[in-house]
Amino acid sequence: MASRAGGTVSTGRGDRTGSARRTVGELLAPIRARLIFGAVLAFLSSVSGLLPFVAVVEIGRELLAGNRHDVVWTWVGAGVAGAAAKMLLMVVANLVTHYADADLQRHLRARLARHAAVLPLGWFTGRGSGEFKKAMEDDIEDMHHMVAHAVLDLAGVVGLPVAALIYLVATDWRMTLVTLAVLPAASVALASAHRTLPTRMAELTGAQLDLNNATIEYVDGIQVVKAYGNEGRTHRRLADAVDRFCDSLAAWTAEAGRAMFSSMLLLSPASVLLIVAGVGTGFIVAGWLDPVSLLPFLLVGVGLPAPFMTIVQGTQQLRKARLAAEHLHDVLDEPALPLPAAPAVPTAYGITFDRVSFGYTPDEPVLRDVDLRCPQGAVTAVVGPSGSGKTTLGRLIPRFFDVDAGSIFIGGVDVRSIPQETLLGSIAIVFQDVVLVRDTIRENIRLGRPGATDAEVENAARAARIHETITALPRGYDTMVSGRAGVLSGGQRQRITIARAILQDAPIVLLDEATAYVDPENERAVQQALGQLARGRTLVVVAHRLYTIRNADQIVVLDAGRVVERGTHDSLLAARGRYHAMWEAQNDPQHAGISRRKDEAR
Numbered sequence: 001m002a003s004r005a006g007g008t009v010s011t012g013r014g015d016r017t018g019s020a021r022r023t024v025g026e027l028l029a030p031i032r033a034r035l036i037f038g039a040v041l042a043f044l045s046s047v048s049g050l051l052p053f054v055a056v057v058e059i060g061r062e063l064l065a066g067n068r069h070d071v072v073w074t075w076v077g078a079g080v081a082g083a084a085a086k087m088l089l090m091v092v093a094n095l096v097t098h099y100a101d102a103d104l105q106r107h108l109r110a111r112l113a114r115h116a117a118v119l120p121l122g123w124f125t126g127r128g129s130g131e132f133k134k135a136m137e138d139d140i141e142d143m144h145h146m147v148a149h150a151v152l153d154l155a156g157v158v159g160l161p162v163a164a165l166i167y168l169v170a171t172d173w174r175m176t177l178v179t180l181a182v183l184p185a186a187s188v189a190l191a192s193a194h195r196t197l198p199t200r201m202a203e204l205t206g207a208q209l210d211l212n213n214a215t216i217e218y219v220d221g222i223q224v225v226k227a228y229g230n231e232g233r234t235h236r237r238l239a240d241a242v243d244r245f246c247d248s249l250a251a252w253t254a255e256a257g258r259a260m261f262s263s264m265l266l267l268s269p270a271s272v273l274l275i276v277a278g279v280g281t282g283f284i285v286a287g288w289l290d291p292v293s294l295l296p297f298l299l300v301g302v303g304l305p306a307p308f309m310t311i312v313q314g315t316q317q318l319r320k321a322r323l324a325a326e327h328l329h330d331v332l333d334e335p336a337l338p339l340p341a342a343p344a345v346p347t348a349y350g351i352t353f354d355r356v357s358f359g360y361t362p363d364e365p366v367l368r369d370v371d372l373r374c375p376q377g378a379v380t381a382v383v384g385p386s387g388s389g390k391t392t393l394g395r396l397i398p399r400f401f402d403v404d405a406g407s408i409f410i411g412g413v414d415v416r417s418i419p420q421e422t423l424l425g426s427i428a429i430v431f432q433d434v435v436l437v438r439d440t441i442r443e444n445i446r447l448g449r450p451g452a453t454d455a456e457v458e459n460a461a462r463a464a465r466i467h468e469t470i471t472a473l474p475r476g477y478d479t480m481v482s483g484r485a486g487v488l489s490g491g492q493r494q495r496i497t498i499a500r501a502i503l504q505d506a507p508i509v510l511l512d513e514a515t516a517y518v519d520p521e522n523e524r525a526v527q528q529a530l531g532q533l534a535r536g537r538t539l540v541v542v543a544h545r546l547y548t549i550r551n552a553d554q555i556v557v558l559d560a561g562r563v564v565e566r567g568t569h570d571s572l573l574a575a576r577g578r579y580h581a582m583w584e585a586q587n588d589p590q591h592a593g594i595s596r597r598k599d600e601a602r
């Protein structure tokens, strides 16, 4: 099922059964010609590799027959030329496929990156990050193994046996059959594995995807996970994903190993030598074969069945590449955010929700029939119990996801009609979850407005109450920061993102209020910084602590995805409804230890 525009985070596995597009071939299209050229070179290299063996046999034949020495030297020359051609052709084949592979990787990564740029941002908030990491790294790695190695291996092992077979049949067809006698037995061993290995491989791929997602989730929540040790849910999920991956890997390895061991034993030159030497001696004693004619079977024949294993291993690589290609197609087929048919740019910045309904999955609505007006320049706070849909409501304004029903307007223009760059440029988003990019503090702030001068960056930092903290660092604004960890505290990091938003100077600010930074000093600084940011802008705050939004122009109470109350702090308290109950709950004696102390600190 390919997900509807931005609404779900599906893996798209439902429609895997394969339109022609979803093949390895489609992905390989840009390098197909070079791949075929490389395979032909590998084939020729492998055929050339037979020449030295044939030369040894023929030299032996000539010498035993006491023929002219110049014929012997011709065979010596042919043998040396064959060995040199084998090496040269294989080197060129490797160069061709490795250059093609580098181009393919660049092409696929660029294609994925281009696609990521048009995907709904919300896709990355679910399984998307793990899916994307698997496509960008693991799948491309699997394609690399196929393009750079498996294709050459396969073309190589096909070339030598075919040429050797022709040579051996021409020498003695009965001994050729004897030489190949191990193949049916090895095929039986491999066929049984062939039936179960694809299932094991699919299990392994699924387990790897789960592990990717769990690892990203774990790294994202490392601070919480560390605080709660093994009790953390994220840690358990990672541990379960690791266990499942190890179990799948062990099952796959055991199954593949059993089949490989028995067939490799049967196909090994030692087993074939035993059979060829034994039966061949019998043939000579019976007078069916002259002794010199046994030489090709001892020299060339014993190595003939072994490449069969390379073919099996190569086809496994191809199977892996096919699964990787399917997954790459899943990601590339994720629907892009629809572009506006008739783009329009708003000139005013009030926000209106008109009968908006939305669910991450079709059968579980998260927001139902939401009507809401956030007047321009005013502060609208959205409150409600956990899971009531507050964050989701905020995400719909910058089109992390598109609504299922109804519309959202900015200045009277449907957000779906506003070009994505204009829309995102009009909204400064300050998330609870502060992620800084790996760069200096200065560049992290400058992201708000590329091209801003250093003075403008510092003014924004002053307004966000973080300038003094930055200048107190040994490297000041040039301090490197990254991800979610580093020299800055959570509240300080959030003030960096507020400085970024101030610099962006967007008319709308979307704020998912932080709950994590509870030390009074940081909290007061964050609130002051937010006060600066809100000035003169349309502010939508997703709030968890009611005392922070008492002065909002409008408070909207959500419950189970519906707006159940709206008004000012005083009018909602007077109404003695849901907001009143929440306020009382947050200010009851058990809560007072935290809330009142904060109010006093203010």
Ligand SMILES: Nc1ncnc2c1ncn2[C@@H]1O[C@H](COP(=O)(O)OP(=O)(O)OP(=O)(O)O)[C@@H](O)[C@H]1O
Binding pocket: 009, 125, 126, 360, 366, 384, 385, 386, 387, 388, 389, 390, 391, 392, 393, 544
């Ligand atoms: N990316 C997602 N994919 C699927 N379901 C999601 C996603 N994000 C949130 N949900 C679900 O949507 C519902 C509303 O979540 P949302 O985060 O909007 O609530 P909230 O009121 O902000 O909660 P909280 O106060 O706990 O942050 C929840 O049931 C949540 O599990």
